[in-house]
Amino acid sequence: MIRLAVINGPNLNLLGKREKSIYGILSYNDLVDMIQNYAKSKSIEVEIFQSNSEGEIIDKIHQFGEYVDGFVINAAGLTHTSVAIRDALLGVNKPFIEVHISNIFSREEFRHKSYLSDKAIGVITGLGVYSYIYAIDYFTTYLKGEETF
Template identity: 45%
Template sequence: MREIYVINGPNLNRLGLREPGVYGKETLSDLEFMLHQEAQKLGVNVNCLQSNHEGEIIDWIHESAEKATGIIINPGAFTHYSYGIRDAIASISIPVIEVHISNVHAREAFRHTSVTAPVTKGQIVGLGFTGYKLALAALIEGGEE
Protein backbone atom coordinates (compact mmCIF):
# COMPACT_ATOMS: atom_id res chain seq x y z
CA MET A 1 0.00 0.00 0.00
CA ARG A 2 1.25 3.48 -0.84
CA GLU A 3 2.49 5.62 2.04
CA ILE A 4 2.54 9.40 2.30
CA TYR A 5 4.63 11.16 4.95
CA VAL A 6 2.97 14.17 6.59
CA ILE A 7 5.66 16.26 8.26
CA ASN A 8 4.71 19.20 10.47
CA GLY A 9 7.34 21.58 11.76
CA PRO A 10 7.82 23.78 14.79
CA ASN A 11 4.92 24.88 16.98
CA LEU A 12 2.34 22.84 15.09
CA ASN A 13 2.10 20.67 18.20
CA ARG A 14 0.46 23.79 19.71
CA LEU A 15 -2.47 23.82 17.27
CA GLY A 16 -5.70 24.58 19.11
CA LEU A 17 -3.81 26.64 21.68
CA ARG A 18 -1.54 28.84 19.59
CA GLU A 19 -3.26 31.85 18.00
CA PRO A 20 -6.65 30.20 17.43
CA GLY A 21 -7.76 33.26 15.46
CA VAL A 22 -5.08 32.42 12.88
CA TYR A 23 -4.81 28.62 13.09
CA GLY A 24 -8.23 27.61 14.41
CA LYS A 25 -9.24 25.63 17.49
CA GLU A 26 -8.57 22.15 16.12
CA THR A 27 -5.52 20.31 17.41
CA LEU A 28 -2.69 18.41 15.74
CA SER A 29 -4.43 15.20 16.89
CA ASP A 30 -7.59 16.38 15.09
CA LEU A 31 -5.57 16.99 11.92
CA GLU A 32 -3.90 13.58 12.09
CA PHE A 33 -7.22 11.81 12.73
CA MET A 34 -8.77 13.57 9.72
CA LEU A 35 -5.79 12.61 7.53
CA HIS A 36 -5.92 8.97 8.60
CA GLN A 37 -9.64 8.84 7.76
CA GLU A 38 -9.08 10.51 4.39
CA ALA A 39 -6.15 8.21 3.58
CA GLN A 40 -8.22 5.14 4.39
CA LYS A 41 -10.91 6.31 1.95
CA LEU A 42 -8.24 6.83 -0.71
CA GLY A 43 -6.49 3.50 -0.09
CA VAL A 44 -3.17 4.84 1.19
CA ASN A 45 -1.35 5.05 4.51
CA VAL A 46 -0.19 8.28 6.10
CA ASN A 47 2.71 8.54 8.50
CA CYS A 48 2.13 11.72 10.52
CA LEU A 49 5.19 13.27 12.14
CA GLN A 50 5.84 16.55 13.98
CA SER A 51 9.04 18.06 15.31
CA ASN A 52 10.33 21.36 16.60
CA HIS A 53 13.84 20.30 15.51
CA GLU A 54 15.22 20.99 12.05
CA GLY A 55 17.58 18.00 11.94
CA GLU A 56 14.81 15.55 12.78
CA ILE A 57 12.69 16.93 9.92
CA ILE A 58 15.66 16.58 7.56
CA ASP A 59 16.14 12.96 8.68
CA TRP A 60 12.46 12.19 8.00
CA ILE A 61 12.71 13.71 4.52
CA HIS A 62 15.71 11.50 3.76
CA GLU A 63 13.93 8.44 5.21
CA SER A 64 10.82 9.11 3.14
CA ALA A 65 12.80 8.76 -0.09
CA GLU A 66 13.05 5.01 0.66
CA LYS A 67 9.68 4.43 2.33
CA ALA A 68 7.08 6.79 0.84
CA THR A 69 5.57 7.83 -2.45
CA GLY A 70 5.21 11.48 -1.45
CA ILE A 71 5.43 14.06 1.32
CA ILE A 72 3.07 16.71 2.61
CA ILE A 73 5.13 19.21 4.60
CA ASN A 74 4.29 22.22 6.69
CA PRO A 75 7.75 23.44 7.66
CA GLY A 76 6.31 26.13 9.95
CA ALA A 77 8.79 28.93 10.56
CA PHE A 78 11.52 26.85 8.90
CA THR A 79 9.74 27.69 5.61
CA HIS A 80 11.35 31.10 5.57
CA TYR A 81 14.98 30.31 6.31
CA SER A 82 15.88 26.61 6.44
CA TYR A 83 18.19 25.91 3.56
CA GLY A 84 18.86 22.54 5.22
CA ILE A 85 15.22 21.49 4.78
CA ARG A 86 15.18 23.02 1.29
CA ASP A 87 18.26 21.02 0.29
CA ALA A 88 16.83 17.81 1.81
CA ILE A 89 13.68 18.21 -0.30
CA ALA A 90 15.79 18.90 -3.39
CA SER A 91 17.82 15.74 -2.73
CA ILE A 92 14.88 13.32 -3.05
CA SER A 93 12.91 12.24 -6.09
CA ILE A 94 9.44 11.74 -4.59
CA PRO A 95 6.96 14.64 -4.88
CA VAL A 96 6.59 17.08 -1.99
CA ILE A 97 3.71 19.48 -1.45
CA GLU A 98 4.10 22.39 0.98
CA VAL A 99 1.02 23.26 3.02
CA HIS A 100 0.29 26.18 5.35
CA ILE A 101 -2.88 26.43 7.42
CA SER A 102 -2.97 30.24 7.27
CA ASN A 103 -2.53 32.46 4.22
CA VAL A 104 1.13 33.31 4.76
CA HIS A 105 0.95 35.90 1.96
CA ALA A 106 -1.62 37.94 3.92
CA ARG A 107 0.47 37.98 7.10
CA GLU A 108 3.75 39.56 8.19
CA ALA A 109 6.21 40.37 5.40
CA PHE A 110 8.78 37.81 6.59
CA ARG A 111 6.23 35.03 5.96
CA HIS A 112 5.82 35.94 2.28
CA THR A 113 9.00 34.15 1.21
CA SER A 114 9.38 30.39 1.21
CA VAL A 115 12.85 28.98 0.60
CA THR A 116 11.32 25.49 0.40
CA ALA A 117 8.52 26.09 -2.14
CA PRO A 118 10.79 26.31 -5.21
CA VAL A 119 11.84 22.67 -4.73
CA THR A 120 8.33 21.32 -4.13
CA LYS A 121 5.69 20.17 -6.59
CA GLY A 122 3.33 22.85 -5.26
CA GLN A 123 2.20 24.96 -2.35
CA ILE A 124 -1.25 25.23 -0.73
CA VAL A 125 -1.87 28.10 1.69
CA GLY A 126 -4.74 29.57 3.66
CA LEU A 127 -7.24 26.72 3.44
CA GLY A 128 -6.84 25.38 6.95
CA PHE A 129 -6.84 21.62 7.36
CA THR A 130 -8.51 21.30 3.95
CA GLY A 131 -5.14 22.15 2.41
CA TYR A 132 -3.73 18.87 3.73
CA LYS A 133 -6.64 16.92 2.20
CA LEU A 134 -6.07 18.64 -1.15
CA ALA A 135 -2.35 17.85 -0.98
CA LEU A 136 -3.12 14.21 -0.22
CA ALA A 137 -5.47 13.99 -3.20
CA ALA A 138 -2.89 15.68 -5.46
CA LEU A 139 -0.17 13.23 -4.44
CA ILE A 140 -2.44 10.26 -5.06
CA GLU A 141 -3.54 11.52 -8.45
CA GLY A 142 0.09 12.00 -9.36
CA GLY A 143 0.38 13.36 -12.82
CA GLU A 144 3.66 14.83 -13.89
CA GLU A 145 3.74 18.25 -15.50
Protein backbone atom coordinates (compact mmCIF):
# COMPACT_ATOMS: atom_id res chain seq x y z
CA MET A 1 0.00 0.00 0.00
CA ILE A 2 1.21 3.50 -0.83
CA ARG A 3 1.54 5.84 2.14
CA LEU A 4 1.60 9.60 1.57
CA ALA A 5 1.84 12.59 3.87
CA VAL A 6 0.09 15.82 2.96
CA ILE A 7 1.65 18.81 4.70
CA ASN A 8 -0.05 22.21 4.69
CA GLY A 9 1.55 25.41 5.87
CA PRO A 10 0.47 28.72 7.36
CA ASN A 11 -3.02 30.11 6.93
CA LEU A 12 -4.43 27.12 5.06
CA ASN A 13 -6.61 26.56 8.12
CA LEU A 14 -8.44 29.71 6.93
CA LEU A 15 -9.58 28.20 3.63
CA GLY A 16 -13.15 29.19 2.85
CA LYS A 17 -12.79 32.30 5.02
CA ARG A 18 -9.96 34.30 3.45
CA GLU A 19 -9.55 35.68 -0.05
CA LYS A 20 -12.18 33.42 -1.59
CA SER A 21 -11.43 34.81 -5.05
CA ILE A 22 -7.92 33.33 -4.74
CA TYR A 23 -8.40 30.25 -2.54
CA GLY A 24 -12.01 29.26 -3.18
CA ILE A 25 -14.94 28.55 -0.92
CA LEU A 26 -14.07 25.12 0.47
CA SER A 27 -13.09 25.06 4.13
CA TYR A 28 -9.93 23.38 5.35
CA ASN A 29 -12.05 20.54 6.74
CA ASP A 30 -13.66 20.14 3.31
CA LEU A 31 -10.18 19.90 1.77
CA VAL A 32 -9.11 17.28 4.30
CA ASP A 33 -12.26 15.23 3.66
CA MET A 34 -11.76 15.49 -0.11
CA ILE A 35 -8.15 14.30 0.14
CA GLN A 36 -8.97 11.46 2.52
CA ASN A 37 -11.90 10.23 0.43
CA TYR A 38 -9.93 10.39 -2.80
CA ALA A 39 -6.92 8.62 -1.31
CA LYS A 40 -9.16 5.91 0.13
CA SER A 41 -10.75 5.39 -3.29
CA LYS A 42 -7.24 4.76 -4.66
CA SER A 43 -6.26 2.47 -1.75
CA ILE A 44 -3.70 5.00 -0.54
CA GLU A 45 -3.05 5.64 3.12
CA VAL A 46 -2.74 9.36 3.77
CA GLU A 47 -1.62 11.41 6.77
CA ILE A 48 -2.65 15.07 6.68
CA PHE A 49 -1.12 17.82 8.78
CA GLN A 50 -1.43 21.61 8.88
CA SER A 51 0.45 24.10 10.98
CA ASN A 52 1.12 27.81 11.09
CA SER A 53 4.50 27.05 12.68
CA GLU A 54 7.61 26.30 10.63
CA GLY A 55 9.12 24.20 13.44
CA GLU A 56 6.02 22.01 13.75
CA ILE A 57 6.04 21.41 9.99
CA ILE A 58 9.70 20.38 10.12
CA ASP A 59 9.03 18.03 13.06
CA LYS A 60 6.16 16.38 11.13
CA ILE A 61 8.31 15.96 8.03
CA HIS A 62 10.89 14.17 10.19
CA GLN A 63 8.20 12.02 11.83
CA PHE A 64 6.35 11.13 8.63
CA GLY A 65 9.63 10.57 6.81
CA GLU A 66 10.12 7.44 8.91
CA TYR A 67 7.25 5.60 7.22
CA VAL A 68 5.66 7.40 4.26
CA ASP A 69 6.57 6.82 0.63
CA GLY A 70 6.24 10.45 -0.41
CA PHE A 71 4.98 13.92 0.44
CA VAL A 72 2.49 16.33 -1.05
CA ILE A 73 3.44 19.72 0.37
CA ASN A 74 1.79 23.10 0.25
CA ALA A 75 4.20 25.10 2.39
CA ALA A 76 2.11 28.22 1.64
CA GLY A 77 4.01 31.41 2.49
CA LEU A 78 6.94 29.36 3.81
CA THR A 79 7.52 28.14 0.24
CA HIS A 80 9.21 31.45 -0.46
CA THR A 81 11.24 31.77 2.75
CA SER A 82 12.08 28.44 4.35
CA VAL A 83 15.43 26.83 3.70
CA ALA A 84 14.70 24.74 6.81
CA ILE A 85 11.64 23.04 5.26
CA ARG A 86 13.68 22.37 2.11
CA ASP A 87 16.44 20.81 4.24
CA ALA A 88 13.92 18.70 6.19
CA LEU A 89 12.45 17.29 2.98
CA LEU A 90 15.91 16.54 1.62
CA GLY A 91 16.95 15.06 4.95
CA VAL A 92 14.20 12.42 4.97
CA ASN A 93 15.08 11.52 1.37
CA LYS A 94 11.53 10.94 0.16
CA PRO A 95 10.04 12.22 -3.10
CA PHE A 96 7.72 15.19 -2.84
CA ILE A 97 5.37 17.18 -5.00
CA GLU A 98 4.92 20.87 -4.30
CA VAL A 99 1.34 22.08 -4.65
CA HIS A 100 -0.35 25.48 -4.51
CA ILE A 101 -4.04 26.25 -4.70
CA SER A 102 -3.44 29.60 -6.39
CA ASN A 103 -1.22 30.27 -9.39
CA ILE A 104 1.81 31.67 -7.58
CA PHE A 105 3.18 33.03 -10.86
CA SER A 106 0.16 35.27 -11.42
CA ARG A 107 0.57 36.85 -8.00
CA GLU A 108 3.13 39.11 -6.33
CA GLU A 109 6.72 38.85 -7.54
CA PHE A 110 7.99 37.51 -4.20
CA ARG A 111 5.76 34.44 -4.63
CA HIS A 112 7.54 33.45 -7.85
CA LYS A 113 10.57 32.06 -5.96
CA SER A 114 10.22 28.69 -4.27
CA TYR A 115 12.88 27.07 -2.11
CA LEU A 116 11.30 23.68 -2.88
CA SER A 117 10.62 23.54 -6.62
CA ASP A 118 14.07 22.55 -7.82
CA LYS A 119 14.06 19.47 -5.56
CA ALA A 120 10.42 18.47 -6.06
CA ILE A 121 9.54 15.74 -8.54
CA GLY A 122 6.86 18.15 -9.76
CA VAL A 123 5.02 21.36 -9.02
CA ILE A 124 1.26 21.81 -9.40
CA THR A 125 0.07 25.39 -9.07
CA GLY A 126 -3.12 27.25 -9.77
CA LEU A 127 -5.53 24.34 -10.09
CA GLY A 128 -7.34 24.99 -6.83
CA VAL A 129 -7.83 22.15 -4.39
CA TYR A 130 -7.53 19.73 -7.31
CA SER A 131 -3.78 20.30 -7.15
CA TYR A 132 -3.78 17.79 -4.28
CA ILE A 133 -5.78 15.22 -6.25
CA TYR A 134 -3.46 15.46 -9.24
CA ALA A 135 -0.44 15.02 -6.96
CA ILE A 136 -1.95 11.89 -5.42
CA ASP A 137 -2.75 10.56 -8.89
CA TYR A 138 0.80 11.10 -10.04
CA PHE A 139 2.23 9.32 -7.00
CA THR A 140 0.12 6.24 -7.84
CA THR A 141 2.21 5.75 -10.97
CA TYR A 142 5.50 7.32 -9.88
CA LEU A 143 5.93 5.15 -6.78
CA LYS A 144 5.23 2.03 -8.82
CA GLY A 145 7.78 3.08 -11.47
CA GLU A 146 5.06 3.34 -14.09
CA GLU A 147 5.55 6.87 -15.43
CA THR A 148 4.47 7.02 -19.03
CA PHE A 149 6.60 9.90 -20.29
